[in-house]
Structures are given as structure tokens and as C-alpha cells.
Amino acid sequence: MTDSSPTRSAVSAAAPAWRPRILAFLCNWCSYAGADLAGVSRLQYPANIRVIRVPCSGRVNPMFILRALQQGLDGVLISGCHPGDCHYLTGNYYARRRFLMLRQLLEFCGIEEGRVQFSWVSASEGQKFAEVIRDVTERVRELGPATRMVKHAWDLPENLEEILPEASATGCSCGASSHDH
Numbered sequence: 001m002t003d004s005s006p007t008r009s010a011v012s013a014a015a016p017a018w019r020p021r022i023l024a025f026l027c028n029w030c031s032y033a034g035a036d037l038a039g040v041s042r043l044q045y046p047a048n049i050r051v052i053r054v055p056c057s058g059r060v061n062p063m064f065i066l067r068a069l070q071q072g073l074d075g076v077l078i079s080g081c082h083p084g085d086c087h088y089l090t091g092n093y094y095a096r097r098r099f100l101m102l103r104q105l106l107e108f109c110g111i112e113e114g115r116v117q118f119s120w121v122s123a124s125e126g127q128k129f130a131e132v133i134r135d136v137t138e139r140v141r142e143l144g145p146a147t148r149m150v151k152h153a154w155d156l157p158e159n160l161e162e163i164l165p166e167a168s169a170t171g172c173s174c175g176a177s178s179h180d181h
């Protein structure tokens, strides 16, 4: 039986043509603003990321990440405010704890460690945002295309909220809503 899916070595041979598709969940108050600053500052970083702005990194349900992998994204980044800076006080601590648990589940499912990554980027760290995106892209590129959980390898819709409609809903799943703050 032959396997027609691209292997890591095939990807390496074909590189640098292949560019991973990466979904980034950015918290509105820090990382999204950091991305904005990187753009305004005209910093160079790979253009292969698609962004979903979330109110807080604590809003990112692990199911969103699993669904993104099922939808054919090659990598996922979750980025929020630094510890102690969360607009909702503890949302990023929830996010970090969930991420650590999810990482074990992903490892159990055979998903490589670098496919889902987590970072802290503040609103003033445009440079760091660009570096994070470069690092994430490079790590995922080395891993090659995701094949493990993919259910739908179709072209992604322009508006990613179509596949993750609940992701950008207001409020943080730590229990606080934006109206409480």
C-alpha cells in the first residue's frame, strides 16, 4: 500500500516552496496589539498566519485547537498577556494550565510538540511578536504538513470565524465578561 501524503523528507526536499498554514489566537489586549505594532512598525514576519482575535487567551477552549487541527491547519499559536498583565486578571493562567494539559493529550494522540505553541506577547512587543511568528513558522515548517487529525483538508474560508464561530465571542472563560471589567 502506498501513502500519497507528503512525508517530512518529501517536504524538506520540496522546501522552501511549502509554507505551513498557522492559526494564531491572539488576545485582544496584548498580543493582538503587539501584532498591530509589528505591522505599523513594518517588521518582517511570515505572512502565512491567520489570526483570530479573542478577548483573552483564557477564552481559547482546547476544542478550538483540536478543531483547527482537524480543519487542516498545520500549526496553532495561542498568545496572550504576560503573567500578571491579563485584562481579566487570571485568564492567561487558565490558558497556560489548559495548554499544558492539552499538550499531554496531543502527545498521546501523536501530535508533534511544536505544532501547538504558546507565547506571551505584550502590546509594546511588536519585535517579539515578529520573532514569535518566525520561530513558530520555522518549527512547524520543519515538522511538515499536519496529517494526523485532519478531517477536512479543504481550502480554508477567508473568514476563519466560520469554522470557529464561538472563538471570538466576548468574555473570558475564567468566568468574567468584558462588562465586568
Ligand code: FES
Pocket (backbone or CB within 6 Å): 027, 028, 029, 030, 031, 055, 056, 057, 058, 079, 080, 081, 085, 086, 087, 088, 089, 091, 092
Ligand atoms: Fe490578554 Fe487575558 S486579556 S491574556
